[in-house]
Amino acid sequence: MSATATSTTTANTAGAREHARSQAGTITDAMPVVPAADWPHPPADVDPTQLTWAETIPGGRYSSKVLARGTRLRLRDVTGDACAHLLLWRADAPWERLNVADTVKVPWQAYVTIGHPLLSDQGRVLATVVADDSSHHDALCGTSTLAQNTARYGAGAAHSDSPAGRELFTLAAAKNGLGVADVAPSLSFFHGVVVEEDGTLTSKGSAGLDKAVDLILHLPCIVAIVNTAHPLDPAPVFTTGPLEVLAWRAGDDLDDLLAGVDDRDPEYRRAVANSEDVHGAIAF
Amino acid sequence: MTNTLSDHTTTPAADLALVPGQIIDDAIIGERGPWSGIVAAGDVLTIVDLHGNQAVDTLFYGGHDHTVRYSAQATIAAAGNIFLTTGTVIRDQESNPLMTIVGDEVGNHDTLGGACSQESNTLRYGHHTKHQHACVENFLIGGARHGLGKRDLVGNVNFFMNVPVDADGSLGIVDGLSAPGKRLALRADVDTLVLISNCPQINNPCNGFDPTAVRVIVTRPAG
Numbered sequence: 001m002s003a004t005a006t007s008t009t010t011a012n013t014a015g016a017r018e019h020a021r022s023q024a025g026t027i028t029d030a031m032p033v034v035p036a037a038d039w040p041h042p043p044a045d046v047d048p049t050q051l052t053w054a055e056t057i058p059g060g061r062y063s064s065k066v067l068a069r070g071t072r073l074r075l076r077d078v079t080g081d082a083c084a085h086l087l088l089w090r091a092d093a094p095w096e097r098l099n100v101a102d103t104v105k106v107p108w109q110a111y112v113t114i115g116h117p118l119l120s121d122q123g124r125v126l127a128t129v130v131a132d133d134s135s136h137h138d139a140l141c142g143t144s145t146l147a148q149n150t151a152r153y154g155a156g157a158a159h160s161d162s163p164a165g166r167e168l169f170t171l172a173a174a175k176n177g178l179g180v181a182d183v184a185p186s187l188s189f190f191h192g193v194v195v196e197e198d199g200t201l202t203s204k205g206s207a208g209l210d211k212a213v214d215l216i217l218h219l220p221c222i223v224a225i226v227n228t229a230h231p232l233d234p235a236p237v238f239t240t241g242p243l244e245v246l247a248w249r250a251g252d253d254l255d256d257l258l259a260g261v262d263d264r265d266p267e268y269r270r271a272v273a274n275s276e277d278v279h280g281a282i283a284f
Numbered sequence: 285m286t287n288t289l290s291d292h293t294t295t296p297a298a299d300l301a302l303v304p305g306q307i308i309d310d311a312i313i314g315e316r317g318p319w320s321g322i323v324a325a326g327d328v329l330t331i332v333d334l335h336g337n338q339a340v341d342t343l344f345y346g347g348h349d350h351t352v353r354y355s356a357q358a359t360i361a362a363a364g365n366i367f368l369t370t371g372t373v374i375r376d377q378e379s380n381p382l383m384t385i386v387g388d389e390v391g392n393h394d395t396l397g398g399a400c401s402q403e404s405n406t407l408r409y410g411h412h413t414k415h416q417h418a419c420v421e422n423f424l425i426g427g428a429r430h431g432l433g434k435r436d437l438v439g440n441v442n443f444f445m446n447v448p449v450d451a452d453g454s455l456g457i458v459d460g461l462s463a464p465g466k467r468l469a470l471r472a473d474v475d476t477l478v479l480i481s482n483c484p485q486i487n488n489p490c491n492g493f494d495p496t497a498v499r500v501i502v503t504r505p506a507g
Binding site: 105121179 | 351353355356357358360361364365366367377378379380392396397398399401402403404405406407408410411420434435436437438439449451452453454455456457
């Protein structure tokens with residue numbers, strides 16, 4: 001610890017308090033910045049005062065946040081070793097959640113990239129992918145389990161060096177008043193998986209470092225993000241790297257998306273219509 | 285319908301089960317209907333596509349612990365393949381085995397597409413389909429009898445349904461590979477609650493646009 005720590009006794013209340021308080025202000029490369037407007041490297045085209053979430057999630061950790069309709073969420077794979085597992089629940093009705101089966105079935109497309117809707121189990125679009133320079137994502141395999149990570153890495157508990165995705169999702173869900181039954185099938189970003197003609201799944205790994213994917217939220221959502229190795233990650237050791245998470249108010253971006261909906265596929269148009277319908281019914 | 289078709293309905297269960305043994309259960313699931321039952325460890329569930337080209341949407345839960353539930357994602361990740369067929373282990377959300385496919389006269393079965401719902405039908409076919417029958421309704425009705433609710437519903441298996449993924453990622457329900465009398469058999473690795481919606485979907489080829497009855501037979505192999 002620092003010189004301050006070694007010079008302070010922690011044998012009494014005053015010393016313990018001084019020791020505890022002396023630790024504040026530490027800057028690491030894996031932490032939230034609060035307020036988010038203080039984030040040191042805001043995107044060039046984003047007003048920093050509009051940032052609502054700025055955090056770097058280290059490999060093997062998780063975070064969650066409630067985000068408003070019209071939020072733009074950017075996930076960035078800093079070193080090329082992140083894998084962002086995502087779950088969404090509607091913030092104002094958390095019984096409605098991401099449905100990965102509908103997310104691939106309804107748009108007739110298994111591979112998630114720009115334009116793909118993230119659909120709920122109630123026929124609404126919760127979020128749309130609006131930017132993506134990775135295109136290495138997966139909607140099929142979900143996240144890892146305690147048994148899998150224990151077998152592959154020797155440990156899978158949340159506080160181990162190789163935490164399993166379901167262990168971390170369970171914590172993220174619990175912190176939002178949700179239980180293990182709410183930890184539904186999830187999406188993965190920054191680890192591609194391809195289906196061969198005979199149905200075989202082939203891991204395509206990462207697109208490399210400094211790739212980002214942007215989502216726009218159509219409805220307020222509890223967003224849970226787990227940064228841990230994909231279940232088909234071929235690496236024999238756990239090497240998941242940091243994931244940068246930024247979010248900002250982007251009502252104009254949502255308006256632009258809605259204004260262009262007539263040019264989209266009919267399934268997407270109806271999903272947007274259903275989301276606007278529920279938003280119209282509850283907004284007053 | 286032909287005599288051959290009615291034969292599958294009236295054939296003695298012992299002659300139709302893919303794995304022989306004592307008959308524990310034998311039921312016809314009418315078109316559009318639900319079914320549920322606990323298959324004890326070691327017992328074998330044979331599903332018979334009586335008239336062909338009928339999607340059988342199926343969910344699995346721990347027989348004694350309903351927080352244990354099927355995971356399509358764990359199942360295909362462990363198998364390394366999106367298609368379910370003989371040898372595929374049906375896994376729960378922690379990747380533990382629930383059942384194993386021990387017989388398959390079709391070749392592959394889907395677990396990517398999930399169930400039809402009134403809500404997703406509005407996206408897929410139009411809002412006029414909102415009040416048509418849908419599998420999620422069957423799962424909610426059937427599940428409620430076992431204390432299961434909406435939170436417990438996850439992506440399911442669609443036996444006898446054909447969902448290819450093309451090289452560009454295009455995915456869709458296409459004409460089935462099944463035929464009248466084709467069968468599939470699942471052996472329970474642990475006591476498993478099986479929840480079936482005999483799919484009522486009438487807007488796509490999963491049922492040949494015409495839902496029909498299927499038959500389920502549970503056998504207990506000797507020894």
